[in-house]
Amino acid sequence: MTAPIERLRALMDVSGRRDKAAFLDAFDPAIEYHYHVGTRPLVGIEWVEKFITRYWANHSRTEWVLTNWAQNDTQVLTEGREDYVNADGVKVSHPYMGIIEFGPDGKITAWRDYFQMKDPAAT
Amino acid sequence: MGEHMKVVEAMMAAWKKRDVEGFIATLSDDIEYHWHPTKRPAIGKDKMRKFLSNYEQGFDQQEWRIVHSAEAGEVLFVEGMEVLVDRSTGVKMDNPFVQVFELRDGLIRRMRDYYDTSQVHAPAKPDAAKATA
Numbered sequence A: 001m002t003a004p005i006e007r008l009r010a011l012m013d014v015s016g017r018r019d020k021a022a023f024l025d026a027f028d029p030a031i032e033y034h035y036h037v038g039t040r041p042l043v044g045i046e047w048v049e050k051f052i053t054r055y056w057a058n059h060s061r062t063e064w065v066l067t068n069w070a071q072n073d074t075q076v077l078t079e080g081r082e083d084y085v086n087a088d089g090v091k092v093s094h095p096y097m098g099i100i101e102f103g104p105d106g107k108i109t110a111w112r113d114y115f116q117m118k119d120p121a122a123t
Numbered sequence B: 001m002g003e004h005m006k007v008v009e010a011m012m013a014a015w016k017k018r019d020v021e022g023f024i025a026t027l028s029d030d031i032e033y034h035w036h037p038t039k040r041p042a043i044g045k046d047k048m049r050k051f052l053s054n055y056e057q058g059f060d061q062q063e064w065r066i067v068h069s070a071e072a073g074e075v076l077f078v079e080g081m082e083v084l085v086d087r088s089t090g091v092k093m094d095n096p097f098v099q100v101f102e103l104r105d106g107l108i109r110r111m112r113d114y115y116d117t118s119q120v121h122a123p124a125k126p127d128a129a130k131a132t133a
Helices: A004-016 A020-025 A045-058 B003-016 B020-024 B045-058 B126-132
Strands: A027-034 A060-071 A075-085 A091-102 A108-114 B027-034 B059-072 B075-086 B092-104 B107-114
Touching: A004 A020, A004 A060, A004 A075, A004 A091, A020 A045, A027 A045, A060 B075, A075 B059, A075 B075, A091 B075, A091 B092, A091 B107, A108 B092, B003 B020, B003 B059, B003 B075, B003 B092, B003 B107, B020 B045, B027 B045, B045 B059
Parallel strands: A027 A108, B027 B107
Antiparallel strands: A060 A075, A060 B059, A075 A091, A091 A108, B059 B075, B075 B092, B092 B107
8 A cells, every 4th residue: 555645645736736536546434533532523534524615615826834753653643733724714834733544545534633623814 | 672672661660650750850951842733832841840740630530541652763663542631621631642752861951742623622721622623
């Protein structure tokens, strides 16, 4: 299996191009996506599609920046930030930490993002 | 277990005994601890002693465990769970977290915590709970 970080970088690439089909192809159909740890996760690829459709509609000039990462056999643990302009036109830089888990076929089976839910631009 | 993880395990073991100096001994003199995403970090061992004192006053940490980890160069990531009782309210809570450590010469020189502060307020500062709730 390709190393987790390489799979993640491929996903970041298709995300940057907003290629939804390629983006969704990276996920296992039974994906459990904690877009915010502490909030009920999205389970299943249909929910990920709804999430990313809405996210891309409400966020412009998105940039996904990795500052640190480490990986084991099946997971990549990342630290970084998301820069974007929100639906109100406010530029936001949002630090986060995310863990992505891959199955034997290389698809993403679980994803957990840790960050402050409150929009930093609102503080 | 990687070498960095052994240092963090030693830090955790010290804290579970409330051995403050054992905890401090795992840190470099220039330790920089980002304990909150939007607050100033605690820098240096004296600030860390103060932080630990405030933390212990604010919370009874009943459980602290790591479920996943990975190392790369000087960096160690851990994902885990702590169970806390807020001493001011008696409320018990699960606090899932991630910590990113940077180590040098077998000592922790930087720590950054990621969690949602709407669920866990700053230690020993009850007003912060109102501000972030």
